[in-house]
Amino acid sequence: MTSVLSRRNGMAITATTFAFAVTMMGTTLPTPLYSIYAAKLALSPLTVTALFAVYAIGVVATLSLFGRLSDEIGRRPVLLVAVACALLSAVLFLLPPSLPVLVIARILSGLGAGLMSGTGTAAVIDLFAPERKATAGTVAIAVNAGGLATGTLLSGVLADLVADSLVVPYAVHLVLTLVAATALWTLTPRTVLNGKFRIRPHRLRVPVELRGAFTRGVLATGAGFAVAGVLTAVGALFLVRSLHLTSHTVAGFLVFLAFAGMAIGQLLGKGIAARTALPLGCAGTVVAAGFLAWALSATQLLPLLVAAVIVGMSSGLCLNAGIASTVEQAPSAHRGEISSSFFAGLYSMLAIPSIGVGVLVVLTDLRTAGLVFTGVVAVLALVIGITERATVRR
Incomplete structure (x- = not known):
């Protein structure tokens, strides 16, 4: 009987983590394609960053x-x-591209990611x-970051290999979401609905004893997320306009490095006490900001790639x-709420800097905006560390 329960639980974990990864994968699929959308629809850098921020704002609103x-x-x-939200988003992306369709698709993608980030982490x-909570937390974070990394790399590679670069990545994702929905429906335990469905603003109610760690954790991780967000929003445009690299695979690989590094960083951090890992991660974010500033000022690819790896591992x-x-x-009983609160803070720090960089690009240029941003991130990470x-010490 125990082996049967263990096998069922293992299947439920597999179905949940697969659905988690597939949903998060859909959020980064458009990343290497932003340069195509920008050329096809005559989008400015501010519009591109706003398009990315719409997704992050959708995540925060959902949480x-x-x-x-x-x-x-x-x-x-x-x-x-x-x-289901991820599936509908994929369907919209398969329609002929237009700015309104892209906005709605990104909002749906944000809804799916918002629901999955908090609930998926708690479910895993x-x-x-x-007695295996630490392992479970590690798995949840790895699946989250792994899905984000896979989405951007898959999209970039497919965009270079196939003629329909704005169709095939989303068609593949649509199939994966159907498989994920089927796995969740058949392999996860059915829920007894004891509560009521209520839509209401969610206050960040964190137990008093956890508030200090919560605030420092959100700000420290959020600094790294801010860098990843800017790389996601304008990385492809920087590669095309400043480095004259038109490969979508390179654009996808850049963001892949950040999120893959995030998965590696959390695996490395599994054996490190939180009181040591957090300052170490903040120090890494400062170093990453330095490499990013080098890449922007010298217009070089290598330090940009190094910055992506370091900021990912630090985050x-x-x-x-x-x-x-x-x-x-x-x-x-409160794990979903606290998990959602944590990710709401992270995605807020993902969206706001991206919009700020977009505004600075309009007022100055991409390089100057990036240098101002890296300075702010470095100071924040240093203070938190x-x-x-x-x-x-206290």
Whole structure:
């Protein structure tokens, strides 16, 4: 009987993590294609960054409205809705491109990612045994980052290999979402609906004893997310306009490095105490900002790639430490709420800097805007790292 339950639980974990990865994959599929959309629809850098920010704002809004929903009605129905949003987004992207269609598709993608980020993390932790919470948190973060990394690389490679570069990546994703929905429906335990479906603003209610760790974790990880967000929003435009590189694979690979580095960073951080991992991650973000500034000022590709790797690994360390010291410590009844609050903070820091860089690009140029941004990120990461070390000493 125990082996049967263990096998069923293993299948549920597989179905949940696959759906998690596929949903997050859809959010980065357009990244290497932004230069194509910009040329085809005559989009300015500000419009491109706003298009990216719409997705992040959709994530934050979803987490705010539905952050505790899975704690009330169960994980399974929320996961299914998240995959459905990803599926609808893929369908819209398959339509002839226009700015309104892209905006709606990105909003749907943000809804799916918002529902999946909080609920998926809580669901994976729930499915593991209590003594394996640390492993569960690591798996959840790896699946999240892995999905983001795979989406951008897959899209870039396909865009260079096939003629229909704005069709094939989304067609592949559509098939994957159908498989993910089927797996969730058939392999995850059915939910007994004890709560009521309610749409209401979600206050960041974090237990008093976790608030300090929560704030430092969000700000430290958010600094790295801000860099990844700007790379995602304008990286392809920088490669085309400044470096004159038209390969979509390179554009996809750049963002892939950031999110793959995030997965590696959280794996490396598994054996490091949170009080050590967070300052180390902040130091890494400062170094990454330096490489990014070098790439922008010298217009070189290599330091840009190095910056992507370092900021990814640093964010992974901070994210692992933040999840370990907040979500993993929360009781199951509030885990979805705290997980959603954590990711709402991260995606806020993903969206706002991207819009700011877009505005600066209009007022100055891409290089100047990037240099101003890297300076702000470096200062923020340095302050948070010093604060964490001071807190540990106390």
